[in-house]
Amino acid sequence: MSPIKSIRSLRKKKIRFDEFLNDVPTQKGEKNNEITHFSFQELKSELEISFGKSADFRSVIEEIDHKGALLIYLESIVDTKTLKETTPYLFSSRLNEEVHLNFTEELISLCKKAFGGADYQLLGTKDEICRAVLNGSIVIAVETIDQAISINMASEDKRSVSEPSTQTVIRGPKDGFIESLSTNVSLIRRRIRNQNLYFESFIIGKDTQTSVYMGYIKGIANEAILQEVRNRLKKIKVSAIFESGNIEELITDKTFTIFPLALNTERPDTVAANLIEGKIVILIDGTPFCLLVPAVFVNFFEISEDYYQPFLLGTFLRWIRYLAFMIALLTPSIYVGILTFHHELLPTTLLLSVIAQRQGVPFPAVVEVLIMEITFEILREAGIRMPRTVGQMVSIVGALVIGQAAAEAGIISNIMIIVVAITAIANFVSPVYSFASASRLLRFLLIFFAYILGLYGVLLVLVAMVAHLSSLRSFGVPYLSPIAPLVLEDQKDVFFRMPFWAMKKRPKYLRAESEAKVFSESSPSPPQTEGGNND
Incomplete structure (x- = not known):
């Protein structure tokens, strides 16, 4: 008798299916994973x-019925x-008498x-x-029933919603994403009350089983x-995902570049505004930073x-x-290029002042710049990694003390301290940390070419950078759009x-299904008086 006919006959006889399943032979080497394959113990x-x-x-x-x-x-x-x-009531003797x-x-x-x-x-x-238990559910299996049931009872221990630490604003909302995926979704839905706002779920990471949401309107x-974003998320085959940076490396175009091809943010209002524009958000459980794609150069x-x-x-x-x-990108390299090759570009008075300050400096301009740039990068990392109570003191006091001591010792000139300070402050203006890091790396390449070819080398690197940016794509969208x-x-x-009333349409490069964004004809005009004249 075939297995299908046997199952049908069992249904007619009302015999338990698990009793029959244990008698059905599986293929050699195949492990039956169904609950009905196991006895209770x-x-x-x-x-x-x-x-x-x-x-x-x-x-x-326990015992029920x-x-x-x-x-x-x-x-x-x-x-x-x-x-x-809840469980005492579930296994109480009074309840056992009432249920079957x-x-x-x-x-x-x-x-x-x-x-x-x-x-x-x-x-x-x-x-x-196993998957349900790892997600924070309790599972109840009864020996006479061939299916178990899971009840979601995950602990809600999480950080409270607070102001973003990396993307602060003077005027605007003060709430930021946290490490809870459900909370982050709720922060977006509070801003976009639209039934067309969809979130698709993915489980990524063989070992971590990390929940990832893709949101769009x-x-x-x-x-x-x-569809391209969806396909790239489905193709990810890794053992672990811990942060949005892992996802970013796995879904962005395979191009050797230091520029980020996805915009990361921890601000719900930024995500909501970009979703309205036609972008797609990727939320990862366990991190407050999400990804917005596609991203172009001007977004940063x-x-x-x-x-x-x-x-x-x-x-x-x-x-x-x-x-x-x-x-931030050009100041150190221009300093090196002018002092090495192009003295004539400086006014005579300024040139004499710079030469007078560098009389006791034993190193050429390029070594002087590299010493200060690397020292400042070390101080920056020390200020970030150290405890907050002493981190700011180390970064500020360390820079002042070391810079002043180095100038007095004749290792560097005072003008060099000014150049590095201006460069560092300008670098902090960038709203996105990953983009600022790209300019920090590119700055060293510019310094190297400025030492070899002068300002012609700086121009050569800039032309190559623009050509490289023109070749980049973010999910098919040109990186330098529009x-x-x-x-x-x-x-x-x-x-x-x-x-706002002038920006009536969504960006063309996103190819949004609906282009209209603002429906007002123009800005409001001043009210007229009874005589027909404006106030």
């Missing part, structure tokens, strides 16, 4: 082996207070009575039980870009506060950021921040 033993008899693993045998019931959970990640309040457990539906009904509106899920294999985000000079201030002030601040980027290729309609929010 075997299932308990298998789960204890799977968790290695870990100190926080609990497997307790005079049948054995196995309660499984990890004490370290479940809400033990809620567990202690023979079918899965009766087990579900029992759990609803005991746990109220808690999320539950039916489990059919040992692997599903259906009807706005481009379907081709959306924009912050949410630009749109909370008057548009003229927002434009001015954006120019300041572009200027600070060029100062500058190269030039899109005139998008210039309202690049170097200038035009008023």
Whole structure:
């Protein structure tokens, strides 16, 4: 008799399916993972082996309706207070007299009575039980029922929502993402109350089983870009994911570049604004930093506060950021190039002053710059890694003391201290840390070429940098959009921040499904008096 006919006959005879399954031979070397393959005690033993008899693993045998019931959970990640309040009722003698457990539906009904509106899920294999336990659920298996049930009881121990530490603003929301994925999603939904805001779930990491959400607004985000992001997330095959930087390296285009191809942020308002524009957000459980894709070069000079201030002030601040980027990138290399090859570019008075200051310095300009740049990078790292109570003191006092002592000892000149200080301050203006780090690395390459070829070397590196930026793509979108290729309609929010009523359409480079963003015809006009004249 074939297995299918046997199953049908068993249903007619109302014989338990697990009794038949144990008699059906599996292929040689194949391990049957279904719950019905194990007896009650075997299932308990298998789960204890799977968790290695870990100190926080609990497997307790109780009795419901005079049948054995196995309660499984990890004490370290479940809400033990809620567990202690609900499980006594579940296994109470009074309840056992009222229930009869023979079918899965009766087990579900029992759990609803005991746990109220808690999320539950039916489990059919040992692997599903292990996954549910690792996610913070308790699992209940009854010996006469061929499916187990999991009740979500994960502990809610998490950091409270606070102001972002890396992307602060003067005017704007003060809440930031935390390490809880559900909390981060709620912070976005509070800003976008739209039923078309979708979040797709992925489990990435063979060992860590990290939850990853991809969020977008259906009807706005481009379907081709959306499918590309979805495919890249599905193709990730790694053992562990701990931070958004791991995901960023695995999904961005395979190009050797120091420039970030995804925008990272911990601000919910920034994410909400970019979702409205047509971008896609990637949220990772366990980190407050999320990714926004696709990202272009100009996105790293924009912050949410630009749109909370008057548009003229927002434009001015954006120019300041572009200027600070060029100062941080070029100042040390220009200093080296001028002192090494191009003395004639300095006014005579300034040149004599610089030469007088460097009379006692034993090193050439390039060595002087490298000493100070590397010293400052060491102080920067020390200030970040040390405890906060002493970190700022080390970075500030260390820079002042070391710089002053080095100048008095004749190792460096006073003008060199000014150059490095201006460079460091300008570098801190960048709103995104990963982009500022790219300019720090590129600065050393410029210093090297300035020492060899002078300002011609600096120009050569800049031309190569622009060519490299032109070749980059972020999920198919040119990295220099909307500058190269030039899109005139998008210039309202690049170097200038035009008023809201003037930015009527979403960026062309995102190819959004719906282009319209602002529906007002123009700005409001002043009210007229009864005589027809304006006030």
